[in-house]
Amino acid sequence: MTADPDVTTQQVISDEIEKIHADARPGDAQPRLDFPPYRSTLLRHPTKELRHADPEGAELVAPVFGHSDVGVLESDLTIQRGGEPIGERILVRGRVVDGDGRPVRRQLVEIWQANAAGRYVHKGDQHPAPVDPNFTGVGRCLTDDDGWYSFTTIKPGPYPWRNHQNAWRPAHIHFSLFGTDFTQRMVTQMYFPGDPLFALDPIFQSITDQRARDRLVATYEHSLSEHEWLLGYRWDIVLTGSHATLMEREDDDA
Numbered sequence: 165m166t167a168d169p170d171v172t173t174q175q176v177i178s179d180e181i182e183k184i185h186a187d188a189r190p191g192d193a194q195p196r197l198d199f200p201p202y203r204s205t206l207l208r209h210p211t212k213e214l215r216h217a218d219p220e221g222a223e224l225v226a227p228v229f230g231h232s233d234v235g236v237l238e239s240d241l242t243i244q245r246g247g248e249p250i251g252e253r254i255l256v257r258g259r260v261v262d263g264d265g266r267p268v269r270r271q272l273v274e275i276w277q278a279n280a281a282g283r284y285v286h287k288g289d290q291h292p293a294p295v296d297p298n299f300t301g302v303g304r305c306l307t308d309d310d311g312w313y314s315f316t317t318i319k320p321g322p323y324p325w326r327n328h329q330n331a332w333r334p335a336h337i338h339f340s341l342f343g344t345d346f347t348q349r350m351v352t353q354m355y356f357p358g359d360p361l362f363a364l365d366p367i368f369q370s371i372t373d374q375r376a377r378d379r380l381v382a383t384y385e386h387s388l389s390e391h392e393w394l395l396g397y398r399w400d401i402v403l404t405g406s407h408a409t410l411m412e413r414e415d416d417d418a
Contacts, residue, residue, distance in 0.1 A: 173329035174364060177201050181369045194371070195410065201366035203327050234272070239305035241275075241317040249299035251280025251318035253394040256354070256382065259311040260341065263404035267311025274304040274340040275315055282323030282335075291324055316394065322361055334361040334368060341401065350411040354399050355381045376410055 180201045196202075197209040242249055256275075260268040278284050278301065281293040285301050299318060307313050320335045336353045343349065355368065362368055362377075371377045379402075388396020401409045 177328055177331075177366060178364065181363075181366065185369070185372050194376075195412070196370045196372065199366060199370040201327075202370050203366075205370075234304055234306055239303050239313075239315050241300065241303045241315065244300050244303075245298040247298040249279065249296050249318050251296075251299075251321075253316070254319045255314065255316050255388050255390070255394050255396045256337065256399060257312065257314040257385075257388055257396065258382075258398055258400040260307050260313060260401045260403065261311050263402065263408065267307070267309070268403065269307060269309055269311060271307040271311070271313075272304065272342040273307060273313045274302070274342075275317070275337050276302045276340075277317065277337045278320040278323055278335075280318050280321050282321035284323075289323075293321075293323070319356070319395075322359075327366060332361055332364070334359040334365050339401065341403075350403075352401070352409055352411045353380060356397070357381055357384060371410055379409055 184196070184199070184201070197205060199205050237243060242253060260271050260273065262268060276284075278289075279294075279296040279299045281296070283289055283291065283293040283295055285295060285299070296318075301320075303315055303317065305313050305315065317337070320337060322332045322335050325331050325333055334355055336355050338351065338353055340349060340351050355362070368377060368380070371380075382397040382399035385396050385398040388398060390396070403409070
């Protein structure tokens with residue numbers, strides 16, 4: 165009797181993650197750049213010292229953004245095409261604050277995600293799940309005077325990736341914040357509570373501090389749910405301080 169290759173491969177990944185977590189230092193909140201269970205970091209992580217770049221050079225070719233450019237309907241991903249998208253309708257709402265809890269006003273927040281079947285509207289995503297013709301998977305809004313943002317969307321499905329045999333990403337939504345200019349852009353991911361794939365995902369587990377991982381997981385909030393219409397999730401983004409939301413490095417793209 166031969167071993168199931170899916171189980172064997174996943175057990176190796178799980179053993180690697182467990183060993184790295186056991187050796188991690190308390191409070192090590194940033195994702196590991198070189199994290200062997202996340203296979204592509206072996207080739208993509210920085211190996212040389214960082215070099216200073218002229219920020220003004222980047223700003224000369226950056227897109228121009230004005231507050232009036234964002235339409236009020238862009239935050240509702242369920243009405244962007246000619247019909248209703250398929251899937252579980254949800255509301256994601258939260259505040260963007262600094263390390264002292266002060267609201268970050270008029271902040272551009274962008275999201276992108278897979279559809280309910282775990283498929284992106286992108287030519288690079290070719291796995292055999294259906295594309296929803298009524299779902300773009302992208303949205304944006306500006307925070308209000310108290311730092312609140314809000315998106316109505318469809319809960320994304322998990323999807324396969326080629327890190328190892330039978331590897332699946334937990335359901336997540338990508339978030340982007342632009343700061344006060346283009347060179348300050350930060351990107352992170354929001355996850356959903358109780359996902360059984362958390363323990364098996366090397367990207368999520370590359371953050372070795374459990375409290376830091378928990379800050380990437382939204383909470384279900386019944387007061388945000390709407391009768392016979394949608395479920396509500398609360399997820400706040402903290403930009404600085406000991407409770408800051410973890411952001412991705414520039415070379416993370418999964």
